[in-house]
Amino acid sequence: MGDASLVELSIPQDVLQPLFSASNSSSLEETLENLIEASRTDVGRSGLASKNILPIVLQLSQNLPYPSGRHLLLSSLKLLRNLCAGEVANQDAFVEQNGVGVVSNILSSAGLLSDPDYGTIRMGLQVLANVSLAGEEHQRAIWHKFFPDEFVALARVRSQETSDPLCMVIYACCDGCPGLDADLCGDFGLPIVEEIVRTACVAGFREDWLKLILSRICLEEPHFPPLFSKLCLFGASSNGEDIEFRNDLFSSEHAFLLKIISEILNERLNDITVPNEFTSCVFGIFKRSVGVTNSVLQCKSGLPTGSTAIDVLGYSLIILRDICAGKRSLGSSEEDDSMDAVDMLLSSGLVEMLLCLLGELEPPTTIRKGLKQGENQDSSSSYSLKPCPYRGFRRDIVAVIGNCAFGRKQVQDEIRQKNGILLLLQQCVTDEDNPFLREWGIWTVRNLLEGSTENQHAVAELELQGSVEVPELTGLGLRVEVDPKTRRAKLVNIS
Helix, strand or coil, X not given: CCHHHHHHHCCCHHHHHHHHHHHXXXXXXXXXXXXXXXXXXXXXXXXXXXCCXXXXXXXXXXXXXXXXXXXXXXXXXXXXXXXXXXXXXXXXHHHHCCHHHHHHHHHHHHHXXXXXXXXXXXXXXXXXXXXXCCCHHHHHHHHHHHCCHHHHHHHCCCCHHHHHHHHHHHHHHHHHXXXXXXXXXCCCCHHHHHHHHHHHHHHCCCCCHHHHHHHHHHHHCCCHHHHHHHCCCCCCCCCCCCCCCCCCCCCHHHHHHHHHHHHHHHHCCCCCCCCHHHHHHHHHHHHXXXXXXXXXXXXXXXXXXXXHHHHHHHHHHHHHHHHHHCCCCECCCHHHCCCEHHHHHHHCCHHHHHHHHHHHECCCHHHHHHCCCCCCCCCCHHHHCECCCCCCHHHHHHHHHHHHHCCCHHHHHHHHHCCCHHHHHCCCCCCCCCCCHHHHHHHHHHHHHCCCHHHHHHHXXXXXXXXXXXXXXXXXXXXXXXXXXXXXXXXXXXX
């Protein structure tokens, strides 16, 4: 006698017989297989609902021993999942018959093992996911049973198999029920998200539910700073305040979170309003990462590099790039309602900091190769110049500056006043270590000159004096001419 037959003997007949009758079979294993197949279609689910099969399956799931009856239990969960896929009668019956509690007990048993049963947990969560799509009553039933402790326990199961459906359940509940997203963003809810991020960092994710959750918490709501802080290795400030720099200041989860947020922001660039709390926090992270990476060896690869500190530097810089390219972002409090995210960054010294970082880098490869090693060259200064910490760092700095300069006279003026024009003109070249540097450099120079006669005059003077040769000016539709009366250089539009 097989294991399935032995398990079947322990199931009450008043549970088995309705199932046998509905499936026209005489063994539990075959019965479940037939019902699973029948429940794959709308017609099949509706027919089984008319026979009131779901409550019987719930009773079966309660009676199956675990882990000895795991195979049959998994089939029962699969049947429940199919029955609740868009069939309102079954979804309602699931809640009415305490299906949430039944599945909760199963998930607890499967998760308490020294080696968690990922397959059973995943299937149980898929059942809840289908039920959660039925509406607010169903979502609240799930939430009240699982929030926060059981959600935290499930989030700590380090498996992609279980994390994806868990995120679906949580997002569906928060999206459908007013007030539940506030729970998730509160003191009891953020630890759930923290554990989900830790799991996704080590196990990965396939579906977009994690991105939807993080988009809501971090970009639509101002809860990125506390979430980032929870991922700290030790008590470090997340608001940009000065702290003692250490190589272990950032965790791999920090880098992972910033990477995912950078992807979300880039995907939603034209339809999202970034909270100022988020912008301020990211700029603070960037400033701290600059201090940390000063003591970290250069990485020759692009992001991700494998170095946590450098990845945090790079992803925070990319986020700043996209913030500065996005639409107007209003602050969340009354006193800063009139200041958008870019204005806030500019008032915090972003451009000055980026010009300083750019000036500290060794020249692009094209310029370095063209330098003549003459006797009169001052080689001592080259020793103080730094290589890019990762492939693309220079390009990303130039991109942020270019986006800031677009349509902002105060940025155009600041760059000129800080003698940054020549430095930015030197970025209009190809660079092996910075793909697309030339394109970003030309974009930045275009924004620097657009509508600014002062900057156009400064560039013309530089070219006339031989301080810089920029054939890309022609590509911008400009050329240098000398006024015959004043003998002063100027840029002329030839397009």
